[in-house]
Amino acid sequence: MKRSERLVDMTKYLMERPHTLISLPFFAQRYGAAKSSISEDLAILKHTLAGNQDGILETVAGAAGGVRYIPYLGKEHAENYLEDLAVRVQDPKRILPGNFVYLSDILGNPQDLRQIGKLIATRYAYAKVDTVMTIETKGIALAQAVARYLNVPFVTARKRSKVTEGATVSVNYISSSLDRVSKMELPTRALPKGSNVLIVDDFMKGGGTLTGMQELVHEFEGSITGICVLCEADFDKEKLVSDYLSLIKIDQINQQEKVISSKPGNFLTETDFSRF
Amino acid sequence: MKRSERLVDMTKYLMERPHTLISLPFFAQRYGAAKSSISEDLAILKHTLAGNQDGILETVAGAAGGVRYIPYLGKEHAENYLEDLAVRVQDPKRILPGNFVYLSDILGNPQDLRQIGKLIATRYAYAKVDTVMTIETKGIALAQAVARYLNVPFVTARKRSKVTEGATVSVNYISSSLDRVSKMELPTRALPKGSNVLIVDDFMKGGGTLTGMQELVHEFEGSITGICVLCEADFDKEKLVSDYLSLIKIDQINQQEKVISSKPGNFLTETDFSRF
Numbered sequence: 001m002k003r004s005e006r007l008v009d010m011t012k013y014l015m016e017r018p019h020t021l022i023s024l025p026f027f028a029q030r031y032g033a034a035k036s037s038i039s040e041d042l043a044i045l046k047h048t049l050a051g052n053q054d055g056i057l058e059t060v061a062g063a064a065g066g067v068r069y070i071p072y073l074g075k076e077h078a079e080n081y082l083e084d085l086a087v088r089v090q091d092p093k094r095i096l097p098g099n100f101v102y103l104s105d106i107l108g109n110p111q112d113l114r115q116i117g118k119l120i121a122t123r124y125a126y127a128k129v130d131t132v133m134t135i136e137t138k139g140i141a142l143a144q145a146v147a148r149y150l151n152v153p154f155v156t157a158r159k160r161s162k163v164t165e166g167a168t169v170s171v172n173y174i175s176s177s178l179d180r181v182s183k184m185e186l187p188t189r190a191l192p193k194g195s196n197v198l199i200v201d202d203f204m205k206g207g208g209t210l211t212g213m214q215e216l217v218h219e220f221e222g223s224i225t226g227i228c229v230l231c232e233a234d235f236d237k238e239k240l241v242s243d244y245l246s247l248i249k250i251d252q253i254n255q256q257e258k259v260i261s262s263k264p265g266n267f268l269t270e271t272d273f274s275r276f
Numbered sequence: 277m278k279r280s281e282r283l284v285d286m287t288k289y290l291m292e293r294p295h296t297l298i299s300l301p302f303f304a305q306r307y308g309a310a311k312s313s314i315s316e317d318l319a320i321l322k323h324t325l326a327g328n329q330d331g332i333l334e335t336v337a338g339a340a341g342g343v344r345y346i347p348y349l350g351k352e353h354a355e356n357y358l359e360d361l362a363v364r365v366q367d368p369k370r371i372l373p374g375n376f377v378y379l380s381d382i383l384g385n386p387q388d389l390r391q392i393g394k395l396i397a398t399r400y401a402y403a404k405v406d407t408v409m410t411i412e413t414k415g416i417a418l419a420q421a422v423a424r425y426l427n428v429p430f431v432t433a434r435k436r437s438k439v440t441e442g443a444t445v446s447v448n449y450i451s452s453s454l455d456r457v458s459k460m461e462l463p464t465r466a467l468p469k470g471s472n473v474l475i476v477d478d479f480m481k482g483g484g485t486l487t488g489m490q491e492l493v494h495e496f497e498g499s500i501t502g503i504c505v506l507c508e509a510d511f512d513k514e515k516l517v518s519d520y521l522s523l524i525k526i527d528q529i530n531q532q533e534k535v536i537s538s539k540p541g542n543f544l545t546e547t548d549f550s551r552f
Contacts, residue, residue: 003280004279004280004283004320005320005323005324005327007280007283007284007287008283008284008287008320008321008324008325009324009328011283011284011287011288011291012287012291012325012330012331015287015288015291016390017387041280044280044281044284045284047281048281048284048285049284049288051281052285054288055288096441096442097442102441102442102463102465104431104432104441104463104466105429105465105466108423108429108430108431108432108466109429110420110423110424110427110428110429111293111427113420113424114292114424136412136413137412137413137416137432137434140413140416140417140420141416141420144386144389144416144417144420144421145420147384147386148386148389148390151386151387152386153381153384153385153386154384155380155384156380156384156413158413165372165378165380166372166373166378187378187380189378189381190380190381190384
């Protein structure tokens with residue numbers, strides 16, 4: 001196979017398997033090429049990704065070595081996307097009763113999910129994440145998008161007992177949007193004991209749901225690598241969690257005057273984009 | 277930019293935007309290259325994808341022309357994956373009370389979702405699909421995976437009234453697993469009138485949920501392009517829908533004897549893989 005064809009196939013192969021170590025001999029055999037040629041191919045790939053600030057090709061030396069594609073966005077990409085997203089979020093038509101915000105169009109759009117997934121995966125690219133966790137319903141799209149770029153499984157906590165899940169572990173939490181005690185649960189088999197968990201959710205008001213997920217992780221003897229939400233409502237009340245990132249921060253919602261204002265959240269300032 | 281670098285970037289660019297027409301002048305400008313060079317690049321890309329039976333690069337001639345990347349898997353890939361998946365599904369540990377099957381690990385695995393999404397997108401690659409529809413909770417991962425490869429939005433019907441959705445349209449349906457009348461709904465703004473909708477779901481027993489989604493599409497004056505489920509339970513009862521595809525068919529479940537048997541569903545025989 002010619003270099004040009006190898007490069008097409010290799011790019012596709014690596015992009016479909018983020019964070020997975022692929023050995024040079026594997027590629028050498030796949031293309032019937034010398035390892036030195038493969039090394040040259042990979043140098044081109046690495047260089048091109050870095051030039052666009054859109055992905056890192058990491059080389060691991062030694063006998064057990066190879067290459068690994070890390071989805072990783074540069075700061076400028078992140079700023080541009082989040083500033084654009086903040087403008088789209090502050091559309092008064094999005095305001096829903098109870099100071100909620102309609103985001104289902106964004107969370108159902110593959111191109112937004114690609115950008116959002118890649119952004120959050122950039123932040124945790126070099127952290128320990130075994131599993132992404134969210135709670136039904138709207139967080140699922142976000143969890144799946146992040147899991148795709150970290151290439152780890154995601155699990156979904158559920159708010160009601162379902163007969164169709166088998167054995168579960170459940171915790172109580174204070175749903176601060178509703179000011180009442182609720183229950184969430186996760187099937188026992190969904191999360192191996194001792195996992196490193198990244199918690200994500202679509203919308204955060206008081207943070208009660210996030211504390212529930214934190215407790216759920218602890219019940220599974222796991223560790224929390226981070227907490228990241230798409231939108232944070234920053235006008236409402238005291239937050240029950242402190243150590244979290246938000247992509248978008250909503251400063252105010254006034255339903256009567258149909259005003260909503262938002263801007264990029266602390267994600268931008270709290271993320272180290274310097275790996276390029 | 278050299279051809280080798282162009283090929284890496286072009287592969288990535290097209291893969292991230294399935295079913296989107298990209299003009300030759302766009303690439304020519306992006307790389308500062310002649311249109312004839314870009315044409316040669318694209319011929320290499322097309323040839324490589326076709327050789328692997330993993331994607332079609334479609335050329336659209338004329339002034340408004342360009343190229344379009346169509347995620348499309350060859351028959352052999354489909355057979356291999358579904359046969360492997362069927363074996364994984366027929367693990368007695370998956371049997372849940374009520375003859376349900378635990379599939380959350382598969383529906384939470386990015387590599388499975390990639391294959392499943394690509395497979396279903398292959399079947400509907402040349403059909404009219406404006407939106408993918410599913411119902412919460414476990415269908416969401418499937419809908420998102422398919423939507424990603426068709427590059428269209430997906431919407432999620434909900435089973436309970438939520439105050440946080442704004443105006444909704446609701447329908448009643450017979451949940452045949454539970455033999456009772458239930459309600460599902462979709463926000464009015466979620467689906468434009470007259471959309472062509474692909475309905476997907478994770479698990480089908482009697483098909484009652486699918487009839488509910490069909491009715492929901494009709495309430496939005498839409499058309500149904502197809503119905504596709506991941507797993508079909510083929511031992512249970514009469515189906516309420518007839519025209520559907522299943523990737524996996526479960527022939528029998530015996531909870532007491534811990535036996536479950538499954539095989540690829542009618543998806544394989546009903547899909548035309550001949551576009552290669």
